[in-house]
Amino acid sequence: MALSGVDEYYVSDAAAAGHAHPSHKLYAELYSLELWFDSKTEHSTAHVLSTLLSNSINLTNLLLKKSSTLSLGFLASSIWIVNQTVPVPNPTRESTFSYRKRFISISAFQTNPMTKLSRLTLDECENVGLDLLEAVFALENELSVMRIWTCPKVRRDEQQRLQNQIKNSNLDVYLEWFP
Numbered sequence: 001m002a003l004s005g006v007d008e009y010y011v012s013d014a015a016a017a018g019h020a021h022p023s024h025k026l027y028a029e030l031y032s033l034e035l036w037f038d039s040k041t042e043h044s045t046a047h048v049l050s051t052l053l054s055n056s057i058n059l060t061n062l063l064l065k066k067s068s069t070l071s072l073g074f075l076a077s078s079i080w081i082v083n084q085t086v087p088v089p090n091p092t093r094e095s096t097f098s099y100r101k102r103f104i105s106i107s108a109f110q111t112n113p114m115t116k117l118s119r120l121t122l123d124e125c126e127n128v129g130l131d132l133l134e135a136v137f138a139l140e141n142e143l144s145v146m147r148i149w150t151c152p153k154v155r156r157d158e159q160q161r162l163q164n165q166i167k168n169s170n171l172d173v174y175l176e177w178f179p
Contacts, residue, residue: 035048046078059112064125068125115140134165144174146176147177
């Protein structure tokens with residue numbers, strides 16, 4: 001799927017009402033996704049990215065152009081999240097005043113560790129830095145091609161560091177970088 005000039009992306013009112021939306025199952029069938037944002041985008045690209053990426057568990061090819069939201073912090077908190085264990089009060093039947101804590105596991109979003117990702121192209125993504133790229137290398141995935149084009153936080157020094165990481169970790173990844 002390729003979307004160009006994306007400003008907003010919404011699912012139907014049924015999803016907003018808490019009902020399962022059939023398109024979420026379709027996202028799991030996406031193998032290739034290209035999102036071409038532009039400088040005229042008035043809204044944050046976060047909603048579009050989280051809607052599409054959190055459910056695209058079979059994604060092998062991802063191209064993002066001019067995403068102002070994409071960063072390690074965004075991916076780690078919205079897409080690659082793991083289940084969190086949190087305490088919740090559980091009232092006992094004996095007394096409405098006594099609570100015992102129990103722990104449950106919750107996940108606000110579907111976790112998508114992108115294990116099948118093999119080709120990643122990031123073009124003019126202003127918040128992409130070395131931390132995100134090194135995290136992609138550290139994940140269990142099928143990465144074979146990484147293209148970093150005109151991302152201002154990835155300079156020649158960072159590109160060389162990535163090349164060294166590929167070599168030292170014996171990764172089979174083709175890295176293409178343009179300043």
